Amino acid sequence: MASVAPNDLSSLWMPFTDNRYFKANPRLMVAAQDMHYTTAVGRRVLDGTAGLWCVNAGHGREPIVKAIQQQAAVLDYAPTFQLGHPLAFQLASRVAGIMPEGLDRIFFTNSGSESVDTALKIALAYWRAKGQGQRIRLIGRERGYHGTGFGGISVGGIVTNRRTFGTGLPGTDHLPHTHDPARNAFSKGQPAHGADFADRLEAMIALHGPDTIAAVIIEPVAGSTGVLVPPVGYLERLRAITAHHGILLIFDEVITGFGRIGAATAAERFGVTPDIICLAKGLTNAAVPMGAVAAARHVYDAIVDAPGDVPGIELFHGY
Ligand SMILES: Cc1ncc(COP(=O)(O)O)c(C=O)c1O
Structure with a gap:
């Protein structure tokens, strides 16, 4: 040795x-x-x-x-596949209780990166369960940071995080970022200009076809290449466009969740409700590595109630 x-x-x-x-x-x-x-x-x-x-x-x-300390002494570990322990269910109910109305199905992970990859997989599984397995495109945003899993770097928009690691997931595309100092220099709070950046999604939908797009993922407030606060009306516009075309909207709230911007979630703070929220970090105050994905009930129901490829397990995913 x-x-x-x-x-x-x-x-x-x-x-x-x-x-x-x-x-x-x-x-x-x-x-x-x-x-x-x-x-x-x-x-x-x-x-x-x-x-x-x-x-x-x-x-x-x-x-x-x-x-x-107490939990480590009572039950340090129990498998999570086909077994559970009561506190995980209690915690899921408590997390669901502070999510926006309807996002009350909670999938636990061990990090924000895992939450992002879980959310992307849930989006793909959702469409497959609904008989629309051709919806495989995932749209992120320039300057976005969604952790370091292959899914997260593919929809993320930071070139240094992905140029070493191959082509990433096929079928991804990226919205423009919203940093626009020419129009928004010296803004206080949400910048006045830039809701129109969301309209690029319409152009992408026209280019790829709405029935090929599974989900759009963004950080409501981006934090890794500068703190980019969403322009007034931007999140609302993205929500309207995704809803119109039946595309799932994912908010990556790994850093905005748990009170970071003055409400339990940025979704609550800005009054815009996505279909899926990625969480981590503040969930445990970082004292234990842990993340979560909050999914709308219709997303959970579509996957869990679908006949599935193999009887018994609805989503072949977990950590
Ligand atoms: C928005 C966002 N998503 C995902 C992640 C990845 O989280 P983790 O480092 O826990 O994997 C981060 C980390 O900073 C983040 O800021």
Whole structure:
């Protein structure tokens, strides 16, 4: 067995990090409480972004720490395929209780990336269950970040995240982003101009045919290439166009969920209800890796009530 010194940083391959630089200049956090981290050299650092937008309730919250300790002692793990445990059902009901009306079917995952890929698969499964399996196109948006699964990078709009990894899912397309400083410089709150960016979806629908498109996925407020607040009327317009053509609308609320923008969801905050919402991060205050997908009841019913390819399991997906 190789012996590794406790302060040897070489074994860990760090995600989204300049590994060589980091290992020469390590920045190690060793503790956190409330709004602050403590570094390895004892400095207090204000956690201005709440981790990676995930520690919504602050660090070191006693009820969260206790809940994790207690549950690990009582039932640390139970399989989730064909078995369950009561708290998962209770949590699903509680999450459903803060989702917009009707989005009360909850599928749990372990991260935001998994929530996104789950939502995309649910959209495809929905159309297949409805006898419209030709609806396979998934539309994302430029500058969008939907995690690092193959589905998420395919609908995402950040080139560095995908150019190394092949062609991605076939049949994806991308709406324009809404960052428009020429018209919206110095906006406060939602920019006044830009609802018309949603009309590009009509052009895409005309190009591809509405009956080939399964879903449109966007972050209601994009957060990874600058915080892009939706222009006034933009989300409403996207909802109207998708509803008109029977296309599912997915909001990726991995960073906007759980109070991040002043309501339980951005859907509630902006008064626009999608068919599916992706969640993670604030769901557990990031203390446990976990995500969720909230689906409208009609989406769940279509898949679960369909005869299916193989009797017994309606959706061949899970983590
Ligand atoms: C909008 C959005 N979707 C998905 C993800 C991916 O979540 P995770 O890092 O938990 O996989 C992120 C992460 O920041 C995100 O901002």
